[in-house]
Amino acid sequence: MMADQPIVQLTNVNIYQGNSLILSDVNITINRGEFVYLIGKTGTGKSSLLKTLYGDLSLREGAGQVVGFDLKKMDWKKVPYLRRNLGVVFQDFQLLTDRNVHDNLKFALKATGWQDQKQMEDKINDVLDKVGLKTKGFKMPYELSGGEQQRVDIARALLNSPKLILADEPTGNLDPETSDGIMQLLFRICREDGTALVMATHDYIVLQKFPSRVLRTENGQVIDNAAVNFA
Numbered sequence: 631m632m633a634d635q636p637i638v639q640l641t642n643v644n645i646y647q648g649n650s651l652i653l654s655d656v657n658i659t660i661n662r663g664e665f666v667y668l669i670g671k672t673g674t675g676k677s678s679l680l681k682t683l684y685g686d687l688s689l690r691e692g693a694g695q696v697v698g699f700d701l702k703k704m705d706w707k708k709v710p711y712l713r714r715n716l717g718v719v720f721q722d723f724q725l726l727t728d729r730n731v732h733d734n735l736k737f738a739l740k741a742t743g744w745q746d747q748k749q750m751e752d753k754i755n756d757v758l759d760k761v762g763l764k765t766k767g768f769k770m771p772y773e774l775s776g777g778e779q780q781r782v783d784i785a786r787a788l789l790n791s792p793k794l795i796l797a798d799e800p801t802g803n804l805d806p807e808t809s810d811g812i813m814q815l816l817f818r819i820c821r822e823d824g825t826a827l828v829m830a831t832h833d834y835i836v837l838q839k840f841p842s843r844v845l846r847t848e849n850g851q852v853i854d855n856a857a858v859n860f861a
């Protein structure tokens with residue numbers, strides 16, 4: 631990928647679910663290190679947009695590239711390569727319950743082709759340190775709080791040094807204090823690593839406390855830099 635190429639670029643994109651046009655004429659550019667919220671009423675197409683970005687919905691009309699992958703030319707065989715270059719954080723992500731944090735991360739590394747033991751250990755230490763869980767690698771998932779589990783999920787998303795993280799309601803189940811900690815962590819990752827991040831959320835308190843660019847799905851369109859109505 632060229633250094634100055636945007637991390638995400640969609641041009642005149644129409645997004646469908648089956649035969650229904652969900653979002654039309656979507657034009658979005660997201661650059662390195664940008665933190666972007668994705669808001670909008672339920673059913674207006676946030677998930678459809680995220681799915682387009684990670685190759686779960688194929689691009690039928692318009693042009694798009696994500697972390698250097700051309701969405702139009704993408705066939706199902708290339709999707710795993712795109713996914714490896716993205717970090718995905720979902721509210722309902724489940725850790726494997728039969729193994730500790732360290733082994734959960736190691737499982738994810740092996741699943742994406744890592745083999746060298748020393749490199750895997752270094753990477754696991756590195757991402758656990760980044761999310762503030764350096765000493766918790768031996769813990770089993772059920773021994774972690776909700777916020778700690780979300781941090782492990784973020785650590786997992788960071789394993790392959792993605793240029794883009796897609797996060798769907800990462801603070802959805804967390805109390806305000808824990809959610810602040812997660813937001814500070816996500817903003818730090820953008821700032822320090824230059825990772826771009828798109829976060830779908832319904833959490834207006836978070837939006838108010840941690841202001842950033844907002845995309846809003848509304849009436850079949852994506853409105854960029856949408857003013858947030860806190861009323």
Ligand SMILES: Nc1ncnc2c1ncn2[C@@H]1O[C@H](COP(=O)(O)OP(=O)(O)OP(=O)(O)O)[C@@H](O)[C@H]1O
Nearest residue numbers: 647648652670671672673674675676677678679847
């Ligand atoms: N697999 C599918 N097949 C057909 N229609 C779908 C499918 N998934 C979603 N839709 C429709 O597409 C529209 C947009 O849904 P989408 O899930 O993208 O909205 P959303 O903004 O993410 O909603 P929420 O906030 O509830 O997650 C809805 O009308 C929905 O019914």
